[in-house]
Amino acid sequence: MPDDRPRVATREAYGKALAALGAERSDIVVLDADLSGSTKTKQFATAFPDRFFNMGVAEANMIGTAAGLSFSGLTVFASSFAMFAAGKAFEQVRQEVALPRANVKICATHAGITTGEDGASHQVLEDIAIMRVLPEMRVIVPADGLETEQAIAAVAAVDGPCYVRLSRLKVPMFLPADYRFELGKAALLRQGKDVTLVGTGVTTYQCVLAAEQLASAGIRARVLNMATVKPIDTDALLAAARQTGAIVTVEEHQRIGGLGSAVAETVSELHPCPVVRLGMNDRFGESGPGDKLLEHFGLSAPSIARAATDLLTRLGRGPDA
Amino acid sequence: MIATNLDRNAPQQPDPQELAAIAKELRADVLKMLNLAGSGHPGGSLGMADVFTTLWFGGHMHVDPSKPDWADRDRFVLSNGHICPILYAILARQGYFARDELWTLRQLGSSLQGHPDFHFTKGVDCCTGSLGNGVSVGLGMAMAARVQGRDYRVYVGSSDGESQEGQVWEMATAAAHHKVDNLTLMVDWNGIQIDGYTKDVMDVRDLATKFEAFGWHAQTVDGHDIGALNDALNTAKTVQGRPQVLLCRTVLGKPISFMENQPKYHGVAPSDEELAAALVELGAS
Numbered sequence: 001m002p003d004d005r006p007r008v009a010t011r012e013a014y015g016k017a018l019a020a021l022g023a024e025r026s027d028i029v030v031l032d033a034d035l036s037g038s039t040k041t042k043q044f045a046t047a048f049p050d051r052f053f054n055m056g057v058a059e060a061n062m063i064g065t066a067a068g069l070s071f072s073g074l075t076v077f078a079s080s081f082a083m084f085a086a087g088k089a090f091e092q093v094r095q096e097v098a099l100p101r102a103n104v105k106i107c108a109t110h111a112g113i114t115t116g117e118d119g120a121s122h123q124v125l126e127d128i129a130i131m132r133v134l135p136e137m138r139v140i141v142p143a144d145g146l147e148t149e150q151a152i153a154a155v156a157a158v159d160g161p162c163y164v165r166l167s168r169l170k171v172p173m174f175l176p177a178d179y180r181f182e183l184g185k186a187a188l189l190r191q192g193k194d195v196t197l198v199g200t201g202v203t204t205y206q207c208v209l210a211a212e213q214l215a216s217a218g219i220r221a222r223v224l225n226m227a228t229v230k231p232i233d234t235d236a237l238l239a240a241a242r243q244t245g246a247i248v249t250v251e252e253h254q255r256i257g258g259l260g261s262a263v264a265e266t267v268s269e270l271h272p273c274p275v276v277r278l279g280m281n282d283r284f285g286e287s288g289p290g291d292k293l294l295e296h297f298g299l300s301a302p303s304i305a306r307a308a309t310d311l312l313t314r315l316g317r318g319p320d321a
Numbered sequence: 322m323i324a325t326n327l328d329r330n331a332p333q334q335p336d337p338q339e340l341a342a343i344a345k346e347l348r349a350d351v352l353k354m355l356n357l358a359g360s361g362h363p364g365g366s367l368g369m370a371d372v373f374t375t376l377w378f379g380g381h382m383h384v385d386p387s388k389p390d391w392a393d394r395d396r397f398v399l400s401n402g403h404i405c406p407i408l409y410a411i412l413a414r415q416g417y418f419a420r421d422e423l424w425t426l427r428q429l430g431s432s433l434q435g436h437p438d439f440h441f442t443k444g445v446d447c448c449t450g451s452l453g454n455g456v457s458v459g460l461g462m463a464m465a466a467r468v469q470g471r472d473y474r475v476y477v478g479s480s481d482g483e484s485q486e487g488q489v490w491e492m493a494t495a496a497a498h499h500k501v502d503n504l505t506l507m508v509d510w511n512g513i514q515i516d517g518y519t520k521d522v523m524d525v526r527d528l529a530t531k532f533e534a535f536g537w538h539a540q541t542v543d544g545h546d547i548g549a550l551n552d553a554l555n556t557a558k559t560v561q562g563r564p565q566v567l568l569c570r571t572v573l574g575k576p577i578s579f580m581e582n583q584p585k586y587h588g589v590a591p592s593d594e595e596l597a598a599a600l601v602e603l604g605a606s
């Protein structure tokens with residue numbers, strides 16, 4: 001059934017939220033690296049030109065500059081494509097943002113496979129891993145436009161480093177109007193006892209669709225939106241492990257090091273249960289439309305439903321059991 | 322062009338009119354490719370068409386399209402990888418792959434990726450797309466020739482936007498320090514990047530003065546004057562003990578009237594109407 005709710009990319013919601021924040025708070029400063037039209041910081045730049053600096057195609061310098069600005073009490077948002085904000089400037093992020101605990105919010109767009117046609121060089125699939133391994137760094141991956149607006153307000157309200165991973169792909173505004181993002185908390189989007197589907201960013205919507213497909217096969221899937229990958233919500237995962245005994249994680253990121261790893265690390269310590277990690281299987285992406293790539297690499301609803309069914313069958317709890 | 326002349330540094334004297342005709346056809350290919358793809362970067366691809374046509378069809382590149390891995394071939398690194406449509410059009414015309422593949426650019430399963438990737442495309446020497454990186458790989462390729470006693474040259478495409486990356490200047494320092502003279506950088510100096518005019522976004526000032534200060538042999542050339550470009554390439558090959566740079570003053574989107582010098586066309590593919598109008602302007606419809 002086609003979803004006719006408005007489709008918004010999380011980067012678009014970011015641009016809007018940032019401009020709103022700029023109107024509320026004069027301590028907000030924004031840096032971009034020649035991508036303000038794409039990252040959507042342009043809205044802020046137009047409204048508050050004195051608090052916006054285009055740093056050119058020079059991401060390492062941008063991150064270092066962001067740290068310096070923050071040390072005088074400013075709250076700094078720095079944006080580029082995720083490949084370059086997290087990848088190119090990784091060492092500056094570690095040394096000048098994470099280590100000194102700088103009040104810098106790295107809001108990185110065009111993350112993951114759904115970046116699409118630009119291809120492998122631009123589809124960062126490692127940023128959750130390299131950001132979450134940094135002490136002090138919080139890692140947030142909102143699922144839709146509504147959640148993005150709330151997440152941006154939340155990261156602005158806390159002191160210290162945050163990495164917000166945003167996407168280019170438009171997804172339906174599927175979260176309910178009364179949805180509330182809470183930093184560090186997973187959101188229970190659907191109750192279920194048979195298996196837990198955990199998504200982050202654009203894959204959460206796919207998990208919701210997969211749960212509907214599973215329901216028609218008699219499988220009751222719980223859906224968790226893990227919008228904060230770090231610090232991860234251990235309570236929600238412990239409950240999922242105890243109550244469903246089977247977890248499938250889904251991310252547009254390498255299977256190594258990302259959401260799936262974070263979930264597996266957590267449940268293996270607290271309450272071991274099988275965790276199937278869907279993601280990029282130790283390979284790079286390629287050019288194509290974002291939604292087609294999600295399907296191609298097995299990250300869309302049908303593949304998620306199949307993975308959950310296979311897992312339950314393996315555990316002797318399949319639809320025919 | 323297959324190497325027939327063993328003196329690789331011999332000056333070339335191609336017919337500028339012949340090259341201009343080739344550049345026109347390549348531009349038409351670029352526009353059609355991007356229109357079909359629905360995304361990609363026309364501005365720089367059109368703007369550098371004359372420069373790269375002179376390099377590739379003026380006899381300067383010693384390559385053999387039937388042997389893309391030939392160890393002694395000249396290397397070409399497109400460090401500003403986003404303008405790969407012009408490279409793909411050149412490679413097809415050189416015979417590295419069938420021209421029909423051009424029409425699959427950026428589609429799922431295509432051999433032509435959004436940014437150059439040699440796992441997919443014959444004739445591509447370096448995976449690029451992240452600005453700042455390719456220039457260093459080009460330097461390494463040039464240094465390898467010295468280590469292995471080969472006489473190939475390395476040509477690297479770059480841009481004014483890319484020159485904002487610090488790594489470009491790390492490369493420039495190292496290339497001059499190590500006296501790498503089989504390396505020629507060709508910079509698309511069109512004064513435009515994604516967010517607008519370079520002087521407004523991040524002024525790079527006089528690139529010729531900068532490269533000279535770093536110890537390079539620098540030539541500033543009209544990027545649409547094929548004769549001048551050919552002379553500059555011939556001159557670069559005579560330089561000893563220093564890397565060379567051609568600072569190509571180009572017009573983004575040349576010669577399509579509604580694209581020329583418009584930052585928007587850095588990265589917006591032509592619509593069907595725009596394609597039709599552009600092909601009429603080119604005289605290639």
Ligand SMILES: Cc1ncc(C[n+]2csc(CCOP(=O)(O)OP(=O)(O)O)c2C)c(N)n1
Pocket residue numbers: 033034035057084088364365366401403404450451452453480481482483509511513514515573587
């Ligand atoms: C490291 C890195 N940062 C950002 C980008 C995104 N990007 C692609 S092209 C471009 C502008 C480059 O300027 P230039 O090459 O001068 O643009 P053109 O003349 O082709 O319009 C940017 C910022 C990138 N590809 N790599």
